[in-house]
Amino acid sequence: MTGDGTPGVSFAAATDDPGLRVLDPVDNHQYRLGTPAPVEPTPASGDRFAYPVDTAATVRTTAVRLPTATNVYVREPDGALVASVEHLEEASLDAGEYTLELLTPVKCYLRIGSAVDIHADFTETRIDFGDETEVLVGARSRRTSPATTVTTTTDPSDLLATVSTFGAALGTTMPERSYPSLRGHPPAVELGDELDTRGLTPPATDVWLELPETTEAALTAAPLAYYLGADVRQAEEPRVVADGAVHPLSDPGRGFERAVERTLKTVFFMDCLTRYDGAYGHGRRLHEREAVTGGLGLDFEALYHADHADRVRHYLTVPYEMIEPHFPQWKVAATARPTATSIETLPFLVDDLALVRTPQQSPDDPGTDESTQAEAVSAFLSGNGAVRAPSGGFTRGPTDNKSGSSAGGGTQSTAAPNVNDLSFVSPEPADALEQVWVGEGVPFGASEALPTAYHNRLGRDSGDGEIDITVVCNEAAMDEETDVEAVYGQRDILPFEVELRHDLSTDELADLLADDHDFLHYIGHAEPDGLVCEDGKLDCGDLESIGVDTFFLNACRSYRQARALVEAGAIVGIGSHSDVTNAGAVDLGRTMARLLEHGFPFAPALNVAQEQHPTGQQYIVIGDGGMSVVQCEAGTALLCELEKTESGEIELTISGFPTRAHNFGSSFMPYLDGAENAFYLSAGEIDTFELSPNELTDFFSYGPYPVIINSSLVWSNELTFDSF
Numbered sequence: 001m002t003g004d005g006t007p008g009v010s011f012a013a014a015t016d017d018p019g020l021r022v023l024d025p026v027d028n029h030q031y032r033l034g035t036p037a038p039v040e041p042t043p044a045s046g047d048r049f050a051y052p053v054d055t056a057a058t059v060r061t062t063a064v065r066l067p068t069a070t071n072v073y074v075r076e077p078d079g080a081l082v083a084s085v086e087h088l089e090e091a092s093l094d095a096g097e098y099t100l101e102l103l104t105p106v107k108c109y110l111r112i113g114s115a116v117d118i119h120a121d122f123t124e125t126r127i128d129f130g131d132e133t134e135v136l137v138g139a140r141s142r143r144t145s146p147a148t149t150v151t152t153t154t155d156p157s158d159l160l161a162t163v164s165t166f167g168a169a170l171g172t173t174m175p176e177r178s179y180p181s182l183r184g185h186p187p188a189v190e191l192g193d194e195l196d197t198r199g200l201t202p203p204a205t206d207v208w209l210e211l212p213e214t215t216e217a218a219l220t221a222a223p224l225a226y227y228l229g230a231d232v233r234q235a236e237e238p239r240v241v242a243d244g245a246v247h248p249l250s251d252p253g254r255g256f257e258r259a260v261e262r263t264l265k266t267v268f269f270m271d272c273l274t275r276y277d278g279a280y281g282h283g284r285r286l287h288e289r290e291a292v293t294g295g296l297g298l299d300f301e302a303l304y305h306a307d308h309a310d311r312v313r314h315y316l317t318v319p320y321e322m323i324e325p326h327f328p329q330w331k332v333a334a335t336a337r338p339t340a341t342s343i344e345t346l347p348f349l350v351d352d353l354a355l356v357r358t359p360q361q362s363p364d365d366p367g368t369d370e371s372t373q374a375e376a377v378s379a380f381l382s383g384n385g386a387v388r389a390p391s392g393g394f395t396r397g398p399t400d401n402k403s404g405s406s407a408g409g410g411t412q413s414t415a416a417p418n419v420n421d422l423s424f425v426s427p428e429p430a431d432a433l434e435q436v437w438v439g440e441g442v443p444f445g446a447s448e449a450l451p452t453a454y455h456n457r458l459g460r461d462s463g464d465g466e467i468d469i470t471v472v473c474n475e476a477a478m479d480e481e482t483d484v485e486a487v488y489g490q491r492d493i494l495p496f497e498v499e500l501r502h503d504l505s506t507d508e509l510a511d512l513l514a515d516d517h518d519f520l521h522y523i524g525h526a527e528p529d530g531l532v533c534e535d536g537k538l539d540c541g542d543l544e545s546i547g548v549d550t551f552f553l554n555a556c557r558s559y560r561q562a563r564a565l566v567e568a569g570a571i572v573g574i575g576s577h578s579d580v581t582n583a584g585a586v587d588l589g590r591t592m593a594r595l596l597e598h599g600f601p602f603a604p605a606l607n608v609a610q611e612q613h614p615t616g617q618q619y620i621v622i623g624d625g626g627m628s629v630v631q632c633e634a635g636t637a638l639l640c641e642l643e644k645t646e647s648g649e650i651e652l653t654i655s656g657f658p659t660r661a662h663n664f665g666s667s668f669m670p671y672l673d674g675a676e677n678a679f680y681l682s683a684g685e686i687d688t689f690e691l692s693p694n695e696l697t698d699f700f701s702y703g704p705y706p707v708i709i710n711s712s713l714v715w716s717n718e719l720t721f722d723s724f
Contacts, residue, residue: 008054009106009139011041020059024106024141031106033137034065046138049099049109050079050279052171052182053138062132064110066102066125072118073101079279083118090119100127107181111136143169143184144660145458146347150200151192154340158195159218160211160232166222166350167202167229173308176278177227178271180663186226186347188455191340203229206309207242209249210235215338216358219346220257221249224264226350228312240316243309247316261355262320268353269327270303270315272665272681277304286667287678287687288326295322329684331664332626333430334449335359337439344451345438352626353664355430359439421528422559422577433657433684434603434625442559442577443620447603450566453623457571460549467630468517469498472509474524474533476502480586487593488521506538513540513565516547519629521593526555540564550602550629554589556580562622572602572623584615591713595706599632601625604657608639608706612713628659634702635662636682640716641708642696649690652699656682672699 012021019034020041039059046056074083074093082098083091093116100110100118114133119126129135147169152162169184176182187200208231209224211217217238225232228240238249238256240263249259273289275281277300289300296318303311332354336342349356425441437443469488473479488498504512509531513520522531530537531553540546541564551573553562562575574592588609595605603625610616628637637657644650652672658664668682672689680686691699704717 009141010055011057011137011139013038013040019065020057020137022104022106022108022137022139024139029105029142031104031108032067033108034067035059035061036063037061041137044136048077048111048136049138050075050077051099051101051109051138051140053109053140056136056138058134058136060132060134062129064127064135066104066127068104068124069120069122070125071103072120072125072127073103074116074118075099075101075279075282079282081283085118085120085125087120088122090117092117105142107140107142109138111138140171140181141184142181143171146185146188148198148200149188149190150198151190151194151196152343153193153195154191154215154343156213156215156218157234159215159343160213160234161195161197162189163218163222163225163346164202164230164232165197165200166226166347167204168200169226170203170229173203173229174278175271175275175304175311176280177229178268178275178665179280180665183227183351183665185351188347188458189344191343202231204231204308206307207240207312208233209238209240211238211249212236215343217256219336219338219342219358220260220356222346223350223353223356224260224267227264227268227353229308240312242312242316243307245313245316257357263316264353264355265327265330266318266320266323267312267315268665269323270318274300274303274311277301285678287680288328290678291326292323328664328681330355330430330432331658331683332434332436333357333432334436334438335427335446336437339439341451342438345449345454348451348454348624349436349438349449354436355432357428357430359425359427424577434607436625444577447621447625448563448623449625450563450623453566453571456566456569457624457627460571467496467519469496469519469521469629470512470517471498471500471521472504472512472523473500473502474504474509474522474531478523478582478586483590487590488519488597503534505535506533509533509538510543513543513546513548513568516549518549519596520548520551521589522551522553522555522558523589524555526553526558526561528557528560531555531558531561540568543568545569550627552589552592552596554580554585559620559622562620566623570623572621572625572627574602574606574619574621576619578618580615580618584613588613588615588619594715596629598637598704598706599628599630599634599659600637600657601628601659604637608713626658626660631661632659634668635659636666636668638668638705639708640705645690649692650696651688652691652696653688654686655684656680656686658683670699671702 010023012023014021014032017034018038019032020039022031039061041057041059044056044058046053069087072085073081075081077097083093085091095115097113098116102108112133112135114129117128150162150165152158166186169186170177171182171184207228209221210233211221213234240247250256251259276284276286276289303314332352334349334354334356336356336358338358422442424444426444427435427437427446435446436449437446438449488496525532530539540561546565546569549571551565551570553575556576556579558575559577562573565573591609591612592605595608603621606619606621637659639655641653642650654670656668664683666682667679669679700716704715707714707716707719
């Protein structure tokens, strides 16, 4: 059983090929540790591991074979790193006591007392011990899915009790909870007639939150309560209580929401610094820690070994202004209306440690309220701000021969975007990599989160590993964009199946949407009530269910159809809320294809593309914006920016975007001399390095990476230094 009382990871002898099956019922994953001969696991204690495990067992074998090319990190019992074996690498170690950390879908560890040879090739990783030896195997669920569901009402007191259950998913209350793999997904929430928390209790008994009994307070404080593993209690004044010390969550100058944000950022960042005194950080350096250590005067080793409440209490005495400049850029900032939809979406926002705000109007600034901003957005989209087709160009709106509407397929359209049937909202800007809106209204400048999208992700299996991408062009005049077919599938280490189809009928398109596909790139015309086909329009709102996971509807006014696809089963997609020019759509489509093909999540990919193409402002991410079509080879999606210095050197600025595999709290080591073998927190702008052309060429050999140079986006494998 796990800490929240749900079934945990288990082991079973394989029944076909010899080996050990690792079963994870929480994330619906399983993994095979192959062995030369059949083995029978014997239950054992996991106390010999320096890392938390859900279960442990011993087997006797001469070798372990991993059926995928998997990174292996070899450590001494105290956590000191001895060797790392990644793709196409090998290592041989003399007899000794070692812990092998395996980067497998279910987190696995091997504890051995022997010599070991490790070899990773294109398809598998082999771990050989020579003679038969006893291997202690430990495993832990990554907990990327909710382990259970709690039921609540909309009563604020029930919501506070519901938020109290979120911390039960934490793998630890030690500073290592700042690693995404040790946090665990909070339970899902459904609305019902009465409260049922399934007996879940928070792990921290010495830290709690006191909050007003309001829906707004519950939404805003939920990520903080989860991360602290804290109970939530009703009180008039919001505050954190840690080991008897009181930290107020209200400030006349900043307000409740900003105080919660500052507190969450402080505790998370200080955990990131302190975790390097534990087993995971042994022998490693963190750039941010070295940047602030001198000014703080803290004993990080003592902090690491302090009890939870005492550690939190010390964190909250650190001057915010001293550490704030070194924070990673936050991954998600969400604006959520205090509605049922937000309550059901809340666990997924909490899983991302989102900064949650509720929309409100400042009494001192009536010109910045939500309705006023929405009016400005509508005026922009329907008036002078509309992107119009150049002379001889055309938009991706409807055509006479297919839908009976006004704009011809090859003629210029001068009609303003029809946005009268959409109600826009403009959330307050926040310093985050992704801004999310939850509630009624179409957000401008933010993704639209739908609880259905997250549940659709949970219901998908991992498939056979092949990435199925379909490009559909339903308008011959837009055939120029079909060259994106060649973009998808360029990465040799990933198995792609890419198909291009033209001029589908409504039935053919409906059949395609019903089949299982990882990604659909649609090129054509659209109207709010349907995607235009040869024989009419297909209204995606009429589809009961679909098999497409992710999509990009590159067509005019495709928002309603995109939203309908998510409601029918997709996880995330992109649509447009107004008319788009064909030339602009082609440029945006090509950029999006490259970014998605290199593992960028949907929301960051669109944000980067919007910086390059004005047309991009008319597109919106709907659903789970943190979803990627393919895995990112570097773990963290990287964006580079280059500038030439007066001395002839080159300044390289690296920015990181967390992915599902390397989520918020992960670290990244640039393979650069200037990085001095230090890790960096990999969210937002990481650092700027001054390099020679040869050093830059060496760094780009690990790519390709998207690169901003002279305000334009290029790719590192296409870059020449004449560009400077």
